[in-house]
Amino acid sequence: MEERLKELRQVMKKKVFNQLEFTDQLKNSIHTEIRKQVESDEYVYLSVLQLLVQEKTGVVLITYLRSRGIKRFEENEGLLYSLLHRLEVNGLLVSKWEENEAKLYSLTDKGQKILRKAEKKYAVKQSYLKEILEV
CATH class of the missing domain: 1.10.10.10 (Winged helix-like DNA-binding domain superfamily/Winged helix DNA-binding domain)
Known part of the structure; x- marks a missing residue:
């Protein structure tokens, strides 16, 4: 399972997200929102x-x-x-x-x-x- 996730991540970097750029501020806000869903x-x-x-x-x-x-x-x-x-x-x-x-x-x-x-x-x-x- 872990290996499949790594492969998926690599494919997504190459194909899906290659045209998107995330600022550090946006990355941090996304991570913050995910952490809020802890409940x-x-x-x-x-x-x-x-x-x-x-x-x-x-x-x-x-x-x-x-x-x-x-x-x-x-x-x-x-x-x-x-x-x-x-x-x-x-x-x-x-x-x-x-x-x-x-x-x-x-x-x-x-x-x-x-x-x-x-x-x-x-x-x-x-x-x-x-x-x-x-x-």
């Missing part, structure tokens, strides 16, 4: 799973997600609880109530296995994206 669904799920390796409440989880730049749940926290419920139904999370009526979430063994696979896949994907962006 993809895949990244959000991966972040939630990573953060729930240790037990957390939904409120604490939102704080940590915000620190990672994920602002999707700020206006509508219910979206996070829907996502957590979906992950729990699929067997990736387990929840329990504390005495002070706070619900705690953590990964199951299945969730940890999925997390490891997702981290490997995401790392490979990021390396391909980085290689493509390095013009």
